[in-house]
Amino acid sequence: MTASRARSQPGVTGASGPLWAPDPDFAATTNMARFTRYANETCGAATDSPEALWRWSIREPEAFWNAVWDFCGVIGERGERVVVDFDRLPGARWYPDARLNYAENLLRRRDDGPALLFRAEDRVRRDLSWAELYDKTSRLARALDALGIEPGDRVAGYVPNMPESIVYMLASASLGATISTASPDFGVQGVLDRFGQIEPRVLLAADGYFWQGKRYSSLDRLPEIVRRLPSVERVIIVPHTEPDPDVSAIPGGVLFDDFIDPWSPREIEFRRLPFDHPLYILFSSGTTGVPKCIVHGAGGILLTHLKEHRLHADIRPGDRAFYYTTCGWMMWNWLSSTLASEATAVLYDGSPFHPGPHVLFDYADEVRMTQLGVSAKFIDALGKEGLRPRETHDLSSVRTMLSTGSPLVPEGFDYVYRDVKPDVHLASISGGTDLCAGFVVGHPLLPVWRGEIQAPSLGMDVDVWDEEGRSMPAGKGELVCKSPFPSVPTGFWGDDDGSRFHAAYFDMYPNVWRHGDWMEWTEHGGAVIYGRSDATLNAGGVRIGTAEIYRLVDRMPEVLESIVIGQPWENDTRVVLFVRLAEGRSLDEDLESRIRGEIRENASPRHVPARILQVADIPRTKSAKISELAVRAVVLGESVKNVEALANPEALEDYRNRPELRA
Structure with a gap:
C-alpha cells in the first residue's frame, strides 16, 4: 500500500x-x-x-x-x-x-528476490538477490574463518557504500568479529586516527570511488595505510573503478574474488554470542x-x-x-x-x-x-x-x-x-x-x-x-x-x-x-x-541554539549556507555569522542589514550577530555536518585537533586572522 x-x-x-x-x-x-x-x-x-x-x-x-x-x-x-x-x-x-x-537475523531470506540494489552515480549498476547475498557471505565467511578470525577480532573497511561492504560486514559478524568502516575519501591520517586505535586484522578496501563523475584512486594511499597498521594481515581489494586493478604494491593485498575463490557456498555456521x-x-x-x-x-x-x-x-x-x-x-x-x-x-x-x-x-x-x-x-x-x-x-x-x-x-x-x-x-x-x-x-x-x-x-x-x-x-x-x-x-x-x-x-x-x-x-x-548544546551560544547570559539562526539566514535566496559561532569578547560572548553566498552575490550593506533584520524580527535582538562575514566555503565533517567547533578554534587562534575529520579542511583558511574579528 x-x-x-x-x-x-x-x-x-x-x-x-x-x-x-x-x-x-x-x-x-x-x-x-x-x-x-x-x-x-x-x-x-x-x-x-x-x-x-x-x-x-x-x-x-x-x-x-x-x-x-x-x-x-x-x-x-x-x-x-x-x-x-x-x-x-x-x-x-x-x-x-x-x-x-546479528548476521543470522539479517540473512533470514534466501530466495531470488532483491536484497541489495546498488548504483555508483551513473558509472556502476549492480544488484544482489537474497540467495546471492547469502552465498557470497558464506564464501567470504569461510575465507575469513580459514584466516583464523575469531570472536572479538577487529576487521575494518575503507570502502564506498557498495554490496561488498555489506557482504564483508555480514561475513565478519557471522564469525563474531567486530566491524569498523570509513569512507574512501578519508586521507591517510584520518584512516589511521580511527583504525590505528582498534588494530584490525583484516582490511577491506575498494580500488577507488566516483565523485561528481570523476574517478578517485585509493590504491595510492593503501600502501602507506597498511605500513602504519601493523596489525593488518590481509588487505582484500574490491575492483570498483576498474576491472582488474594492480594490487602488487599493497602488503598482503589480494583481490576480493581471488580471496573467496577457494571456497564454495554452504550453510553459514552463525556463531551465537552474548547480547x-x-x-x-x-x-x-x-x-x-x-x-x-x-x-x-x-x-x-x-x-x-x-x-x-x-x-x-x-x-x-x-x-x-x-x-x-x-x-x-x-x-x-x-x-x-x-x-x-x-x-x-x-x-x-x-x-x-x-x-x-x-x-x-x-x-x-x-x-x-x-x-x-x-x-x-x-x-x-x-x-x-x-x-x-x-x-x-x-x-x-x-x-x-x-x-x-x-x-x-x-x-x-x-x-x-x-x-x-x-x-x-x-x-x-x-x-x-x-x-x-x-x-x-x-x-x-x-x-x-x-x-x-x-x-x-x-x-x-x-x-x-x-x-x-x-x-x-x-x-x-x-x-x-x-x-x-x-x-x-x-x-x-x-x-x-x-x-x-x-x-x-x-x-x-x-x-x-x-x-x-x-x-x-x-x-x-x-x-x-536547536543544535548541539556544546555549540550553543551564550550571548549576554542568554543561551541561543545555532539552528535558530540557520533556519532564518539559510532561507534567504542570496545565502547558500551559513555557520555561526560565539567569540569571547569584552567579558561576554558575541555572535559571529559567516555566510556562503550564491554565485555573483557579495555581502553588501543592504544584504547585511536584511540579514540582521530577519534575525531580529523572527528570533530576538540577542540573536543578531555582532559580525557578519562572507566566506567561500563552510567546513564540514566527513558525514557532511558543519563544524562549528573547528571554525571557533581557528577564530580563537587555537589548533584544530583533528583536521583529518574534515571533508574540506582547506575551507578553514578563510576564517583565519580575519581583521574584522579583532575589533
Whole structure:
C-alpha cells in the first residue's frame, strides 16, 4: 500500500493545521498499529494512543522490549532475564542470558528476490538477490574463518557504500568479529586516527570511488595505510573503478574474488554470542581530537534498529529502503539493518547532485523506493535549486521520507510537501553515532507539524532538563534520557576504566544520559532540536541554539549556507555569522542589514550577530555536518585537533586572522 492512501495538507507557511496526517485505513495497516494491538492483547498494555504506548514502553521496559523481540521475530535464544541493574546508567545489562548472531537475523531470506540494489552515480549498476547475498557471505565467511578470525577480532573497511561492504560486514559478524568502516575519501591520517586505535586484522578496501563523475584512486594511499597498521594481515581489494586493478604494491593485498575463490557456498555456521558482544566500533566526528571509538553490542543494535525500522519507519517485508549515506556515517549501519526486516537495502555511492540534483529521485522511481532518506541540508539545497520533483517524477512508491544529520527547518517541511510529495510521511529524526539510533523520531500514526520531530522513540525515556536537572515541560534545555536502553554503547575502545565514557554522557547528570543536544517540547508532543548544546551560544547570559539562526539566514535566496559561532569578547560572548553566498552575490550593506533584520524580527535582538562575514566555503565533517567547533578554534587562534575529520579542511583558511574579528 502506498502513501497515496494518506491524507495531507500541502505545506504552507503559517498553516494552522498539520502538514500531513495518516488516513485511518492506511494507519490501520502500519506495523505500529499492528504492534499496538499486539502489545495490548499479549502484554496487557491497555494503550489507546501513541502517547500511551510510549509511556507504557518506558514504564514497563521488560514487557516492551520482550514484545519488540517477539513481534519482530528475533532469531536467537532470549533467556529468562530481560535486564539487570536497570537502576544503573551506565551499567544496566540487557538480556544477560541471550545468545544471538546479528548476521543470522539479517540473512533470514534466501530466495531470488532483491536484497541489495546498488548504483555508483551513473558509472556502476549492480544488484544482489537474497540467495546471492547469502552465498557470497558464506564464501567470504569461510575465507575469513580459514584466516583464523575469531570472536572479538577487529576487521575494518575503507570502502564506498557498495554490496561488498555489506557482504564483508555480514561475513565478519557471522564469525563474531567486530566491524569498523570509513569512507574512501578519508586521507591517510584520518584512516589511521580511527583504525590505528582498534588494530584490525583484516582490511577491506575498494580500488577507488566516483565523485561528481570523476574517478578517485585509493590504491595510492593503501600502501602507506597498511605500513602504519601493523596489525593488518590481509588487505582484500574490491575492483570498483576498474576491472582488474594492480594490487602488487599493497602488503598482503589480494583481490576480493581471488580471496573467496577457494571456497564454495554452504550453510553459514552463525556463531551465537552474548547480547552485548561487540558488533560495531563507530567513531565520533573527531573535530576536537582523535575520534572516540564507540563500541556497540550486537543485540542492542539489532533490537533497537528493528524497533525503529518496523515501527517508526514502517518498513515491511518487500519494501525498498534507501538512505543516502557513506560508510563513515552511522546511517550506513542503520541502513544495513533493514535487511532484518526482510526489506531490500538500496545503496548509492557518489555525489547526490551528479549528473544533476534530480538523481536520487530518478533512482527512487527506477527501483520503486518505499523509504527515501536524505539529510536536512540536502532538502535545503533542493529548495535553493528550485527543484520540483512532484512535477517531474512519479514517486508514488515512496511512503516515508526521512531526514537527519541536522535539524530540518520549517521551510524544509514546506518545501517537501509543496514541491516533492504532498502525501508522504515526512519523518525528521534525531539521535546520533553515540547510540546508533534516534531519541526523537517519526511516527506513522501521528500528524506531521511544520518544523517538528513527531515523537520520542518507543522505549526511550527522553526528557528536556535545565542545568539543575529539573524537567522542563516548556522551554529549551538539554536532551536527556533518564533510563537505560539497549543500544547504550558498551563503552569506548581502550577506555579501560570507563572514565572517558562516563565523562562524555554522564558527568552533568549522574545516572542520566545527557546527549548534548539543545531541545524543546512542542504543544503537539513533538520536539524541536536547536543544535548541539556544546555549540550553543551564550550571548549576554542568554543561551541561543545555532539552528535558530540557520533556519532564518539559510532561507534567504542570496545565502547558500551559513555557520555561526560565539567569540569571547569584552567579558561576554558575541555572535559571529559567516555566510556562503550564491554565485555573483557579495555581502553588501543592504544584504547585511536584511540579514540582521530577519534575525531580529523572527528570533530576538540577542540573536543578531555582532559580525557578519562572507566566506567561500563552510567546513564540514566527513558525514557532511558543519563544524562549528573547528571554525571557533581557528577564530580563537587555537589548533584544530583533528583536521583529518574534515571533508574540506582547506575551507578553514578563510576564517583565519580575519581583521574584522579583532575589533
